[in-house]
């Protein structure tokens with residue numbers, strides 16, 4: 001056995017998801033969100049594949065260090081990088097990084113814009129502005145649009161490289177949710193105001209996965225898919241029928257069975273001595289919170305060879321205990337590979353719903369102890 005647990009990433013599925021997105025929005029360019037180590041899938045191999053095999057040219061990170069890692073490790077490839085949240089423009093060394101490594105900070109307040117406009121070296125630097133149209137997180141205040149246009153003009157800037165907004169409720173219907181409608185209309189107004197004021201908008205984008213799934217934002221130059229590139233839908237269960245995307249989950253989380261043993265009802269198991277609710281067979285799996293498998297996953301159901309088991313007792317640092325019914329006894333064996341979630345979207349969604357988490361978090365929680373292994377058919 002060469003591994004304990006591993007995340008098997010199927011790059012063909014990434015290609016499939018990208019193709020589906022391009023079919024939905026053939027005119028839109030994709031700014032692929034690869035925050036948090038490519039949503040847990042390994043940012044470097046994912047971006048290398050996306051650039052070389054899919055022709056994606058723009059990527060979104062959360063932090064300047066993620067962006068720098070991309071530049072340093074993929075310096076043989078041509079692509080643009082945006083830093084969306086943690087831009088730390090006020091630090092001198094970061095300004096140097098943005099300038100020299102061609103990394104674009106997404107500006108979300110007036111003082112950051114002032115900095116860019118007033119600092120030597122940034123004279124021709126692409127300006128990317130993000131407006132707060134109702135998300136109320138980061139973002140420029142729409143009422144500052146006249147001020148911003150004046151600032152740009154005073155510095156001889158007649159174009160904005162990319163104008164952005166982000167939805168707070170993209171998992172809800174775009175056509176009827178009041179907040180979505182309001183955010184959408186605000187963005188229309190902001191774009192119009194800039195254009196009417198003589199500022200060229202080279203790129204605009206508003207849509208992340210839930211929005212793209214509902215085919216909104218395709219009149220902008222760009223879309224910004226994150227989760228859907230990795231397969232799962234980001235629409236809430238009640239609104240799935242509004243989606244036009246059927247992705248393939250790109251990863252499969254595998255572990256293996258360390259040991260199996262029979263138990264009788266009430267046998268205490270593991271830390272805290274949780275009593276088994278019924279007779280059965282316990283499989284000890286080689287995954288725990290030291291791998292990013294949360295203690296909150298206790299009680300979730302897992303499946304092996306058609307049998308349903310339940311994570312019983314506390315999740316340990318390196319192991320979990322799964323109780324299967326007595327009938328599974330002759331089928332579930334030590335050393336077998338055990339799939340926690342497979343490439344069926346249903347597996348991951350069921351697991352995340354049952355554990356009251358979301359696919360984003362399940363993906364991003366996996367720690368480096370889980371090797372990422374890449375497969376191509």
Ligand SMILES: Cc1ncc(COP(=O)(O)O)c(C=O)c1O
Pocket residue numbers: 033035084166207208209210224225226227228234
């Ligand atoms: C500004 C912005 N755009 C796009 C995305 C991608 O979102 P999703 O993963 O829901 O597609 C994110 C996600 O963090 C984001 O912050």
